[in-house]
Amino acid sequence: MSRSHGLQSTTEEQLVAWSASGDRRAFDELVLRYGPYALRVAARIVQNRALAEDVAQEAFVRCWSQIHRFDPRQARFTTWLYRIVVNLCIDLKRRPEPEPLPEDFDRIDAGADAEEMMEYSERDTLLARALSDLPMRQRAALTLVYDQGLSGAEAARVLGSTVKAVERLLARARAYLRIRLRSRQPAESDR
Amino acid sequence: MMTLDRFKSLLDSYGGRIERWPSLTRQDALDLLAHSAAARELLEDARDLDDAIARAGEAQDSRSWPPGETTAAMARLRARVSARIAAPAPALNSQRTEPSSLWATLLLKPLQPGWGGLLTGGVLAVAAGLIVGMLYTSTPPPGNVLLLLEPTPLQIFSDSPR
Numbered sequence: 461m462s463r464s465h466g467l468q469s470t471t472e473e474q475l476v477a478w479s480a481s482g483d484r485r486a487f488d489e490l491v492l493r494y495g496p497y498a499l500r501v502a503a504r505i506v507q508n509r510a511l512a513e514d515v516a517q518e519a520f521v522r523c524w525s526q527i528h529r530f531d532p533r534q535a536r537f538t539t540w541l542y543r544i545v546v547n548l549c550i551d552l553k554r555r556p557e558p559e560p561l562p563e564d565f566d567r568i569d570a571g572a573d574a575e576e577m578m579e580y581s582e583r584d585t586l587l588a589r590a591l592s593d594l595p596m597r598q599r600a601a602l603t604l605v606y607d608q609g610l611s612g613a614e615a616a617r618v619l620g621s622t623v624k625a626v627e628r629l630l631a632r633a634r635a636y637l638r639i640r641l642r643s644r645q646p647a648e649s650d651r
Numbered sequence: 652m653m654t655l656d657r658f659k660s661l662l663d664s665y666g667g668r669i670e671r672w673p674s675l676t677r678q679d680a681l682d683l684l685a686h687s688a689a690a691r692e693l694l695e696d697a698r699d700l701d702d703a704i705a706r707a708g709e710a711q712d713s714r715s716w717p718p719g720e721t722t723a724a725m726a727r728l729r730a731r732v733s734a735r736i737a738a739p740a741p742a743l744n745s746q747r748t749e750p751s752s753l754w755a756t757l758l759l760k761p762l763q764p765g766w767g768g769l770l771t772g773g774v775l776a777v778a779a780g781l782i783v784g785m786l787y788t789s790t791p792p793p794g795n796v797l798l799l800l801e802p803t804p805l806q807i808f809s810d811s812p813r
Contacts, residue, residue, distance in 0.1 A: 484736060488729060495728050496721065503715040504708065512715070513724055520732045587707035588714075605671060606701075607708055612665070612673055623673070627664040634663060638700055 473532045480528040487527070491520050494538060497608065498545050504603040505549040507592050515552075519544040535617065542608070542618045546600045583641065590640035594633050601629040653679035658690050667698035 467475065467489040475493075478486035498519055503512035522544050523530075530540055591599065597619065604615040605626070612623045619626060658680060665671045669680055683690045716724065 484733065487736065488733060491729050491732050492725070495725050499716070499721075499724055499728065500712065504711065507711075509715045509720075509724075513727060516728055517731045517735070520728070521735045524732070524736045583703055584706045584710050587703050588711050591704075591707055591711065602704070603708075606666065606704060609671070611671075630664040630666075631660075634666065634700060634704075637704060641700070641703060 472537050476527060476530060476532050476537055479524065480530070487520075487524055490523075490537065494541055495520070497538065498541060501542060501600075501603055501608060502545050502549055504607065505546065505596060505600050506552060511552065515545060515548045518548055539610075539614055539617055542604065542610075543620070546604075546618055547620075549600065550596050587637060587641060590637050593640075594636060598629045598633040598636075601626050602633045605630060653683045655683070655687065655689055655693075658683055658687075659693055662693055662697045666701040666704075667694050667696075668701060 467486060470478075470486070470489065472490075472493075475486045475490050479490060495516060498516040499512055502515040502519075503509060506512055506515060519541060523541060530537070591602075594602070600619060601615055604610045604618055605612065610618065612626050616623045616626045619629075621629075653676065661672055661676060661680065665673075669677050672680060680690075684694060
């Protein structure tokens with residue numbers, strides 16, 4: 461395929477190969493294609509928009525500097541990118557406090573059933589806070605498998621771990637979230 | 652055949668969406684669901700939690716990236732990455748000239764980390780020791796030097812008067 465053709469239709473493998481030969485336009489297309497994923501994963505893990513942007517930026521710069529060593533036959537580019545993103549998030553020495561929830565967080569839709577929406581909103585806010593309280597690796601596992609749709613094996617590669625270890629991280633995260641959710645729910649007899 | 656315990660264990664990790672489960676377990680899970688009311692009940696409970704987690708995640712995303720902010724964040728990301736990689740390309744970086752021999756390495760990169768640094772330090776220390784030793788060693792005295800090394804007789808066994 462000629463490089464003069466639009467990069468939008470170029471395969472990931474070809475973009476990686478061109479980037480490895482020093483083609484910055486090809487690499488920019490990779491940033492454009494996978495930047496939103498990197499930002500979203502980083503934001504979910506570090507819980508801070510500015511830090512997430514820093515992490516995504518650093519991850520792509522590292523990708524660029526190492527891309528000549530990346531073998532697309534061994535792994536998908538996204539798996540490699542996620543691994544760099546997650547490692548950068550985990551390596552952040554000082555974990556800043558998550559941004560406070562704004563007053564209008566998860567505003568209730570006036571058109572919906574008010575009581576039902578109030579209950580949903582309360583649960584969502586509660587669970588959003590519980591998600592923020594999860595240890596970083598549990599949050600990373602949850603983001604990769606539940607949000608990004610990675611398999612347990614892919615998440616294990618990203619986290620540099622085993623499938624069993626990822627399953628344990630997920631199970632612990634779910635158990636914690638379930639407890640947090642139930643601890644605030646009124647008992648049936650109270651209703 | 653999948654047991655209910657195994658089903659629950661997978662449910663506890665991957666949640667109620669069977670498509671997330673390891674591919675080898677999916678059909679067994681569906682078979683169990685087909686004839687086990689207990690499995691179906693567990694699945695329903697897990698899906699409630701899945702939905703709550705998904706909604707909380709989406710709420711977090713909309714807080715992190717309000718409408719329009721994703722586009723702005725992407726523009727910033729592309730601009731910053733482009734600026735940072737405008738430096739030498741990776742292919743050029745990988746072709747750094749390395750010293751071709753051990754001596755060149757020792758002389759040119761004496762402060763390098765790791766085993767190279769240890770080796771360099773060791774060689775330099777031995778060399779310094781040799782130079783200092785050569786500078787401060789006096790020439791041998793004339794005469795039979797070995798006499799100086801003979802033990803002196805103890806006075807208490809000596810016949811000579813004090």
